[in-house]
Amino acid sequence: MAYVALYRQWRPQDFDNLVGQDHISTTLKNALHTGRIAHAYLFAGPRGTGKTSTAKILAKALNCEHGPTSTPCNSCSNCEKITAGTSMDVFEVDAASNRGIDEIRDLRETVKFAPVDGRYKVYIIDEVHMLTTEAFNALLKTLEEPPSHVVFILATTEAHKIPATIHSRCQRYDFRRIGVQEIESRLKEVAAKSGLAVANDALRLIAVHADGGLRDALSILDQCTTLDGGEVTAANVRQLLGLIGHEWVWRLTDSLAGRDISATLLQLDELINSGKDVRQILLEMALHARSLMLYKAAPEIDNIAMYSEDKTVLDRQSAPFSHAELVKMIQALNEAANEAKWAPEPRIPAEIAFLAVCRRSGGEADFAERLAALEARLAGGVPVPVLPNRPVLQPRPELPPAPALVSAHATPAVVPAPAGENTVEPADSAVPSRVEPAAPKIEPTADTKEAWDRVLKELIANGKRSVHACVAQGQLISLTDQQATIQFTTVFPKERTEKDDYRSMIETIFTHVCGKAIAVNCVLASANKKPASAPPPVKPKTTVRVDPADAQHPALREALRMFDGKIVTEENEE
Ligand SMILES: [Zn+2]
Incomplete structure (x- = not known):
């Protein structure tokens, strides 16, 4: 028959x-x-x-x-x-x-x-x-x-x-997609009634990969039983479906979690050399990343077809990733899987995706650091333009490359120096032709240096990285019972530090460090006097690359507001 x-x-x-x-x-x-x-x-x-x-x-x-x-x-x-x-x-x-x-x-x-x-x-x-x-x-x-x-x-x-x-x-x-457990129990029933020996984890694996279709599940079971006479094992099913398997997925995930680029690339190479399909690798990794994401979001949920049902693995492997990182990882893997379909060398999109995961930003804390660097750059050395009225595009800072740019117009508004200050004009609006020799800056004493260090450390310890990035460009030159004088060489950080929010924060920290109420006074140590006929300062422009994924971050929004900046994409960059 x-x-x-x-x-x-x-x-x-x-x-x-x-x-x-x-x-x-x-x-x-x-x-x-x-x-x-x-x-x-x-x-x-x-x-x-x-x-x-x-x-x-x-x-x-x-x-x-x-x-x-x-x-x-x-x-x-x-x-x-x-x-x-x-x-x-x-x-x-x-x-x-x-x-x-x-x-x-x-x-x-x-x-x-x-x-x-x-x-x-x-x-x-x-x-x-x-x-x-x-x-x-x-x-x-x-x-x-x-x-x-x-x-x-x-x-x-x-x-x-x-x-x-x-x-x-x-x-x-x-008709709804049939649940993994329903498929699994139906497979168990069919196997028992047909006298087929199939291991439970093999049934589970088939049920997960049938993707809600009972007919597909039964077809896979059918094929497995033709492999050899003995019990159908999970390894048989994996072999039949061309799956790379849990052990490999977990090993790769561990390497990604540890940002171990060489281990990741070697494992990928080994998998490809053993004949595994690049897309299959990417899709299984994406499936596992999804399980990690779901587990991280709601560990108590039991019934969503998880790729890995092993909770200890989910627990251990979801820990090193933030939720946002897992989302990005899934997107990167899926995109790579799509590209691998058409790429002449499918392993290249896979390598790019895995490298991106290894070099992931690291979440909120890391973003704050990068933003601080960005602020420091914008606030600090905006050099004199070479040609009047022609903004100069700065060489790009060493931030992770990404296809969007922040263009900020720093505004070195020239304010008359308050009486009694030994400052003249901001250095960054000076013209190239320096007529007078630079007035020497006041050098701080060892005591003030030490107090300054403590203040700066306290700022970091309190998580005020952007305040730190701005204030650290100055130097404490004198500290009396009531007043701390901070000297800046450029206008912007001075002005920013003088604003109420930064000033009160620093005053609080000074008070804490010195044990008494201290008022902060900011001064400019300028290099030279500007000739009266000097042309108005040109609005210099600084361009900083940011990750487009961070574009809506509140801190970046704040930075844009502070520096009157805007986000431009690579295409419409001036
Ligand atoms: Zn009948």
């Missing part, structure tokens, strides 16, 4: 054996009990979820010799013919291969004849969304005035492609 595939052998023959679609079987059973049979049904849902099986059960329920009944007997001649596909009253049309108007016209011709054996003529049109527009129109004519003995069952994986005119004449039933 010819071998019958498991999914056909174990196709459900009544509503009670339909897996994972209780909402549909209950409704259809009720309709059969009350005799409210519609003339057209639309069964929508992913592949392998039981649409065609349900259609055939419904056909039997309508035509069973003991019916119409919600429990077809499966033993009368009508039921048997329908199961065997030889009934003269049940027509299965595959719209994927018969999508034209002629087929539907033929169908319309036969519709008017009375059923041969049963009560109803049942037309099951599979993949109905594949019909041409003309064919849909022809079908619509029949649906508008169907003979009372006809029932249409339209099945589709893409319900949105069904014209509204057809849709509105059908009772719609949505």
Whole structure:
């Protein structure tokens, strides 16, 4: 006898054996009990979820010799013919291969004849969304005035492609993706009844990879049993599906978590050399990263098909990543998997993605550091433009490369120096032609140096990195019982430090360090006097690269506001 595939052998023959679609079987059973049979049904849902099986059960329920009944007997001649596909009253049309108007016209011709054996003529049109527009129109004519003995069952994986005119004449039933546990228990049942020895972790693996489709799950099981005589193991399933497997995924994840670039690249190389598909590697890594993300977000959730069900692994491997990092990692891996499809060397997108994960920014703390560097750069040495009125694009600072730029116009507003200060004009607005020699800066004593160091350290210890980045450009030159004088060489950090928010923060820290109330006074140590006829200072411009993912970060927003900056993309960079 010819071998019958498991999914056909174990196709459900009544509503009670339909897996994972209780909402549909209950409704259809009720309709059969009350005799409210519609003339057209639309069964929508992913592949392998039981649409065609349900259609055939419904056909039997309508035509069973003991019916119409919600429990077809499966033993009368009508039921048997329908199961065997030889009934003269049940027509299965595959719209994927018969999508034209002629087929539907033929169908319309036969519709008017009375059923041969049963009560109803049942037309099951599979993949109905594949019909041409003309064919849909022809079908619509029949649906508008169907003979009372006809029932249409339209099945589709893409319900949105069904014209509204057809849709509105059908009772719609949505088949849902079948849960991993439901598939697993059905596989267990089928294996036991078929006398197949299959390890539990192998069943679980098949269930996860069937992606909600029972038919696919049974097909995988079928293939596994042909591998060899013994028990089907998880390793067999992995081999069959070409999976790289948990051990590898976990090892790679450990390397990524430890930012170990060479280990990551070596492991990837080893996998590729052992014949694993690059896309498969990326997809399995993405699946595992998703598990880590879900676990991190809600460790108590148990029932979302996790790639790795081992909680100790999830616990250990989700710890080194922030939620945002996991999200970025999944995006990077998925993008690489897409690129790998078309890339002449698929391993290159994979290597880029893995390197990006290894070099990930490191979250909030790291961002604050980079922002502090950015602020320091903007606040500090904005050098004199070489040509008047032509902003000079600064060489790029050593920040991680990324395709967006922050362009900031630092505004060295020239304010008259307050009386009593030994300062003149800001150095950064000075003209190149220096006439007078530079006035010597006041050098701090050892005591003030030490006090200054403590203040700066305290700022860092309090997490005020951006304040630190600005203030640290100055130097404490004198410290009395009431006043600390900080000397700056450029205008911007001086002015910023003088603003209420920074000033009060620093005064608090000085008070803390010195044990008494200290007022902060900021002065400029300028190099030279500017000639009275000097041209107005040119607005210099500094460009700093930032990661586009950080564009909405509140701290960056604040920096843009402070420096009157704007984000420009590489294309519209001036
Ligand atoms: Zn029957």
